Amino acid sequence: MTRRRKLVAGAAVGAALALSGSVRAADRPARAADDSHGRFEGDLGIAGSAGMTVGPRGPRATADLRLRYLSTAGLFATYEDGPLVGSQAEPRRVFAFGLELRPLFLARWATGRELGSPRLDLFIDSLALELGAVFAQPEGARFGARPGLMAGLGLELPFFATASGPFLGLHGGVRWSEAALSGGPLDGPSDRALYLTLAVGWQQLFGGHVVDLGDRRKTAGR
Numbered sequence: 001m002t003r004r005r006k007l008v009a010g011a012a013v014g015a016a017l018a019l020s021g022s023v024r025a026a027d028r029p030a031r032a033a034d035d036s037h038g039r040f041e042g043d044l045g046i047a048g049s050a051g052m053t054v055g056p057r058g059p060r061a062t063a064d065l066r067l068r069y070l071s072t073a074g075l076f077a078t079y080e081d082g083p084l085v086g087s088q089a090e091p092r093r094v095f096a097f098g099l100e101l102r103p104l105f106l107a108r109w110a111t112g113r114e115l116g117s118p119r120l121d122l123f124i125d126s127l128a129l130e131l132g133a134v135f136a137q138p139e140g141a142r143f144g145a146r147p148g149l150m151a152g153l154g155l156e157l158p159f160f161a162t163a164s165g166p167f168l169g170l171h172g173g174v175r176w177s178e179a180a181l182s183g184g185p186l187d188g189p190s191d192r193a194l195y196l197t198l199a200v201g202w203q204q205l206f207g208g209h210v211v212d213l214g215d216r217r218k219t220a221g222r
Helices: 005-033 104-110 117-127 211-219
Strands: 044-055 057-071 073-081 093-101 130-137 148-158 165-176 192-206
Touching: 044 165, 057 093, 057 192, 093 148, 117 148, 130 165, 148 192, 148 211
Parallel strands: none
Antiparallel strands: 044 057, 044 192, 057 073, 073 093, 093 130, 130 148, 148 165, 165 192
């Protein structure tokens, strides 16, 4: 092989290697984005659901609303009512609000521990720790003037292979009234009780631009 042919062959091999490396580098962000299953399509998410909460002596109809940031942390508000005729649900009505923390998503995604199955990944990463205040209304009484405490866990199983869309939600935990927290006499399930909620809902992600809000303000001020 002449010297010219050797130079041409070496250049071709070098170009092929460079092209291969650039393709692999370009493919990494695409795979990473796919592994998020749509959770980076928007930094904010709103999830609303309706269902039933099972507690002492009977079920209550339930409505739930949640605001989430990066599918990781957010706020929730839940209202429960025992509207059925003859229902013995105790307490009769419950209003709760608080904080939700999903610790698995970013930790698993950043370390490449996503399994590649969208529904399974979304289900695992939906594990949520819930802590908040609760107001209970016993039968024949008003809502408590002082809030109690609730602590629970939550999971959501998506119907589709993306973060935005319908889901089946499961939430459960324990609630204590102000009297139970202060060591006072307990007056039944309104003071301390377990609960389990099954609901169907929809989550929608959208770009709230919370991260670059300061940058956009600086740009607008220039």
